[in-house]
Each structure stands twice: as structure tokens, then as C-alpha cells.
Amino acid sequence: MTTAARPVQHAVEVTEVSRVFAGRKGASVTALDAVSLTVAPGEFVSLIGPSGCGKSTLLRLIADLDTPTSGSIEVFGKTASQARIDQDYGIAFQQAGLLPWRTVTGNIELPLELHGAGKAARRERAAELIELVGLTDFAGHYPDQLSGGMQQRVAIARSLAESPSLLLMDEPFGALDEMTRERMQNELVRICAETSAAVVFVTHSIPEAVFLSNRVVVMSPRPGRIRDVLGVNLGRMSDRGENLREDAEFFHSVSRVRELLHGDTPTGARGVETR
Amino acid sequence: MSAGAGVREAAPAPAGSARANPAGSGLARTVLPPVLLGVLAILLWQGFVTVLAIKPFILPGPFAIGEQFVANLQNVVSGSVVTGRNALIGLVIGAIVGVLLAILSALVRIFDGMAAPVVAAVAVVPIVALAPVLCTMFGANAETARQLVAALAVFVPVYFNTLKGLRMVRPVHRDLMRSYAASAWQATKTVTLPTAVPFVFTGLRIASSLAVISALIAEYFGGPVGGLGKSITSAASSSNYGLAWAYVLGSIILGLLFYCAALGLEKLVSRRAPTA
Numbered sequence: 001m002t003t004a005a006r007p008v009q010h011a012v013e014v015t016e017v018s019r020v021f022a023g024r025k026g027a028s029v030t031a032l033d034a035v036s037l038t039v040a041p042g043e044f045v046s047l048i049g050p051s052g053c054g055k056s057t058l059l060r061l062i063a064d065l066d067t068p069t070s071g072s073i074e075v076f077g078k079t080a081s082q083a084r085i086d087q088d089y090g091i092a093f094q095q096a097g098l099l100p101w102r103t104v105t106g107n108i109e110l111p112l113e114l115h116g117a118g119k120a121a122r123r124e125r126a127a128e129l130i131e132l133v134g135l136t137d138f139a140g141h142y143p144d145q146l147s148g149g150m151q152q153r154v155a156i157a158r159s160l161a162e163s164p165s166l167l168l169m170d171e172p173f174g175a176l177d178e179m180t181r182e183r184m185q186n187e188l189v190r191i192c193a194e195t196s197a198a199v200v201f202v203t204h205s206i207p208e209a210v211f212l213s214n215r216v217v218v219m220s221p222r223p224g225r226i227r228d229v230l231g232v233n234l235g236r237m238s239d240r241g242e243n244l245r246e247d248a249e250f251f252h253s254v255s256r257v258r259e260l261l262h263g264d265t266p267t268g269a270r271g272v273e274t275r
Numbered sequence: 276m277s278a279g280a281g282v283r284e285a286a287p288a289p290a291g292s293a294r295a296n297p298a299g300s301g302l303a304r305t306v307l308p309p310v311l312l313g314v315l316a317i318l319l320w321q322g323f324v325t326v327l328a329i330k331p332f333i334l335p336g337p338f339a340i341g342e343q344f345v346a347n348l349q350n351v352v353s354g355s356v357v358t359g360r361n362a363l364i365g366l367v368i369g370a371i372v373g374v375l376l377a378i379l380s381a382l383v384r385i386f387d388g389m390a391a392p393v394v395a396a397v398a399v400v401p402i403v404a405l406a407p408v409l410c411t412m413f414g415a416n417a418e419t420a421r422q423l424v425a426a427l428a429v430f431v432p433v434y435f436n437t438l439k440g441l442r443m444v445r446p447v448h449r450d451l452m453r454s455y456a457a458s459a460w461q462a463t464k465t466v467t468l469p470t471a472v473p474f475v476f477t478g479l480r481i482a483s484s485l486a487v488i489s490a491l492i493a494e495y496f497g498g499p500v501g502g503l504g505k506s507i508t509s510a511a512s513s514s515n516y517g518l519a520w521a522y523v524l525g526s527i528i529l530g531l532l533f534y535c536a537a538l539g540l541e542k543l544v545s546r547r548a549p550t551a
């Protein structure tokens with residue numbers, strides 16, 4: 001990067017973070033156990049792992065929607081809470097979470113409106129984003145008139161509204177069909193190259209993780225841990241295109257992630273609590 | 276919440292149903308059967324009264340009632356205006372107080388703790404039982420007592436439904452507002468209130484018929500004449516049974532009017548109701 005002289009400031013720095021949910025009658029769930037992870041500015045990191053391994057929990061902690069039981073989280077050198085207050089990130093949830101009484105445009109304008117952008121600027125930005133996610137014909141529609149995949153695209157557009165330098169995305173393409181999905185992946189690659197935003201991206205799809213990421217973080221459940229981190233050598237974001245999906249290195253990385261996921265240690269191994 | 280509250284709460288009317296039908300045939304299909312049933316019932320009733328030669332002071336036939344209704348239309352309408360006005364004023368006052376107190380309860384936990392038992396008590400008191408007391412309190416020449424009785428009856432369902440609505444904010448919306456670092460007021464304005472609005476109108480729908488019933492029954496306990504309730508009692512006591520029934524018909528129409536207006540409003544605002 002250009003700022004090589006100064007010590008590199010991480011976009012996200014997660015240090016020894018654990019999150020234990022207290023259950024009923026003393027039974028507790030260790031959603032995350034001593035997880036450490038750094039994300040460089042402009043870097044695309046995917047979190048992949050079986051259901052319930054703490055991916056959403058980790059994302060919520062970074063977003064300061066939840067607080068870790070122990071450990072610390074820094075976002076752009078600030079506390080997660082300060083970063084949230086400074087609006088350093090945009091987030092797309094696992095559920096679209098649109099406001100049903102607002103149109104597509106109204107939903108995308110929401111963050112801009114809350115942060116005091118002028119009406120004209122809002123309209124312009126919303127129109128731009130609606131075009132980006134391919135919903136131009138639906139700008140005036142309400143969420144209940146859209147398919148699940150279309151709603152999710154609105155949510156993605158909303159997360160991009162303020163051009164954040166960190167994007168947190170929780171399975172944003174989960175509800176999309178394969179074709180739209182690949183188109184959105186290409187778009188996301190392009191957006192990331194353009195805005196040089198760092199992305200933490202949760203997914204269940206191995207090819208998706210490989211296609212999009214600089215690094216793929218493979219997690220294991222009960223307790224949620226990082227099993228391994230795999231660097232993907234597919235070149236710079238801006239050079240990634242459709243033909244990459246045919247690349248030998250792409251297939252190699254896909255099978256590496258698959259091996260790690262179905263990995264050596266049997267999933268769901270119990271009795272490994274070290275704390 | 277109290278046991279008494281449960282009965283008075285209801286989910287907002289399903290939004291889609293009205294829109295789902297193509298307008299023409301759908302309307303015919305929803306309106307025709309009850310109309311047919313009504314006509315059939317009236318004919319049966321008339322036949323029953325005529326064949327068995329039932330005395331009018333026991334049960335007049337529907338045609339006799341209709342005759343009286345048409346002949347005294349002016350009186351019935353003016354009675355409906357008086358009672359309807361009381362019901363409407365009660366509805367507005369009860370709704371405003373109910374919504375405001377519900378907002379206060381949702382915002383201030385201590386207030387909720389204090390208000391819950393009081394409102395539960397109000398909910399189980401037969402409101403009409405207060406009518407004679409209020410009547411003497413406000414004197415024989417004022418409509419105030421009747422409006423207050425209606426307002427009290429309205430307050431309960433509006434309060435409970437609004438409070439429920441204010442607590443229906445989806446977790447993902449709460450997260451969203453937090454991620455935007457929205458202020459408490461911004462979050463209330465953008466998410467909490469819009470979520471609650473359909474519930475408020477559901478409360479109003481339930482309250483609308485209660486308002487008419489309460490305002491009407493409150494007239495039985497004294498106060499100025501002119502309303503439907505007083506007219507029913509005076510017609511009945513002067514053995515004018517057909518007329519008494521004509522006033523009853525008037526009050527049914529008035530109640531339906533209130534209910535349909537409230538239902539229409541509810542349908543309108545819950546078109547974009549959050550799917551909970």
C-alpha cells in the first residue's frame with residue numbers, strides 16, 4: 001500500500017475475542033472462543049463455516065451491535081463503538097431488514113436521511129445505487145412487492161449508500177439465484193476495486209468466498225473458532241473478472257477451502273474447551 | 276400484561292385480502308351472501324310474527340319497524356347525531372389519551388409498572404356501571420358524562436393495542452438504527468411509530484363500536500333527552516314498540532357506520548404492515 005512508511009492501521013483488528021451467551025439454567029453457548037483476526041484496509045475477507053459457528057456473532061461484534069465477553073475489537077484504530085458512532089461501516093444483514101412502509105428509494109435513502117443529507121443529493125445517490133443493483137424499474141415499489149432476492153439487493157444498495165470504507169455483509173447473496181448471484185459478485189468486486197473498501201463477508205458458498213476474497217477464514221463450531229486462514233492468489237480485485245471462474249488457481253483454492261471445511265478434525269468435536 | 280388485556284388485543288387486519296381479489300367479482304362475492312342471508316332472515320322473521328300473530332309489544336315484525344323507521348326518519352337521524360356526536364368525542368378523547376399513555380408506558384418503564392394495574396382495573400370494570408355516578412357528577416343538563424363513559428371504554432383497547440404495537444419493532448430494525456447511530460428520537464420516528472400505527476388502528480376499530488354502545492347506554496341513566504338511548508326508553512315506556520325498534524335499528528346503523536369507518540382506516544394504514 002501507499003502508506004508503507006507508517007505502521008499499517010488495520011481496518012479491523014479482533015484480538016482474542018470470546019462471546020459467551022448465557023443460556024437458561026446456567027447452560028451457556030460459547031459462540032466465539034478466543035478469535036483473533038485482522039483485516040487490512042481495502043482487503044476482502046470471507047468468513048465461511050458450518051451453521052452456528054459464530055459468523056454472524058463475529059460480524060455483530062465488529063459492528064458494535066453486541067459486545068464481546070472478553071477480548072478487544074478495533075475498527076480503523078478506534079473502539080468498535082466509536083467506529084459505529086463515526087459511521088465507518090455499512091452493514092447488510094442476513095435478513096434484508098427493509099422498512100415495509102418505505103419504497104425501494106425510501107429504504108436506500110434512509111441512512112442518508114438520518115445523517116442529514118439534502119433531498120436532492122439523496123435522490124441522486126439512491127437512483128445511482130438502484131441502477132447498480134438493477135432495480136431501476138422498481139424504485140417506487142414497496143418491499144412486499146419484491147422477491148426475496150430483490151429485497152436483498154435493496155439492502156445491499158442501502159449498505160453502500162454512504163460509501164463506507166468498511167463493509168460488513170452477512171450472507172447478502174444467500175437469497176439470490178445463481179445468475180443474479182454471479183452478477184452481484186462481479187458488481188461487488190467492481191465496487192470494492194473502485195471504493196477500496198475493506199469487506200468482511202459471511203457466506204456459505206465456497207466458490208463465492210474464493211472468487212471474492214483476498215483471504216478466506218474457515219471457522220469451526222462449538223465453540224466458534226478460526227480453524228484456518230487461506231490466502232487466495234487470484235490477483236488484484238480490479239483484475240478479477242468472469243473468466244477467473246475458469247482459472248486453475250480458482251479451482252485449486254476452492255478445493256483447499258473445501259478440504260479445510262470438511263477438514264482433518266471431525267466437525268462438532270466436543271470436549272475441546274480450553275478456557 | 277393483565278388477563279383482561281388479552282381479550283381486547285388483536286392483530287391488525289390482514290393487509291393482502293382486500294387487494295388480492297379483482298375488484299368487481301370479489302365485491303359481489305363478499306357482499307352478496309350476507310345480504311341474501313339478511314333478506315332471508317327478515318322474511319322468516321316477518322313470517323314468524325304474522326303466522327303466530329305475535330303481539331307487537333313482544334316482537335313487532337320487520338315491516339312494521341321499517342314503516343316506523345321511515346315515518347320517523349328525521350327523529351332517528353337527529354337522535355343518531357346526538358349519540359354519534361357523544362360517541363365520536365369519546366372516541367377521540369379516549370384514543371388520544373390511550374395513545375399518549377401507551378407511548379409514555381413504552382418509554383418509561385416505571386410508569387408502565389404503575390399504569391399496568393390501573394389500566395387492568397379499568398379494563399375489568401364494566402364501564403357502564405360508572406354512568407349513573409358520572410351523571411350526577413356532571414349534572415342533568417350536560418352530555419359530558421356520556422362522552423366520558425365512551426372515552427373510558429375506548430381508552431382500554433387503544434392503550435393495549437398501541438403499547439403492543441410499540442413493542443413490535445423487529446430486532447433487525449433495532450440493529451439497523453443502532454448501526455446508523457440514530458438518536459432515540461430518530462429511531463422512534465423512523466421505526467417504532469410506523470410499526471405501531473397499524474396496531475393503533477386495530478385498537479380504534481375495536482373501540483369504535485364500544486364508543487357507540489357506551490354513549491348510548493349511558494343515556495339510560497339520565498341527562499338531556501334527544502339521543503337514541505333516551506328515545507328508545509321513552510318510546511318503549513309509551514308503548515310505541517315499533518318506534519322503539521326503529522330507534523334500535525338507527526343505533527345498529529350508527530354502530531356499523533363507526534365500525535366500518537374504523538375498519539376502512541385500519542385497512543388503509545396496515546397496507547404496509549410489518550409482517551411480524
Ligand SMILES: Nc1ncnc2c1ncn2[C@@H]1O[C@H](COP(=O)(O)OP(=O)(O)OP(=O)(O)O)[C@@H](O)[C@H]1O
Nearest residue numbers: 021029030031050051052053054055056057058094
Ligand atoms: N442472542 C443470542 N442468544 C443466545 N445464543 C445466541 C445468540 N446469538 C447467537 N447465539 C448462538 O451462538 C452461536 C453462533 O450463532 P451465529 O448466529 O453467530 O451463527 P452463524 O455462524 O451466523 O450461523 P448461520 O450460518 O446459520 O447464520 C449459535 O450456537 C447460536 O445459538
Ligand SMILES: [Mg+2]
Nearest residue numbers: 055056094170
Ligand atoms: Mg448467521
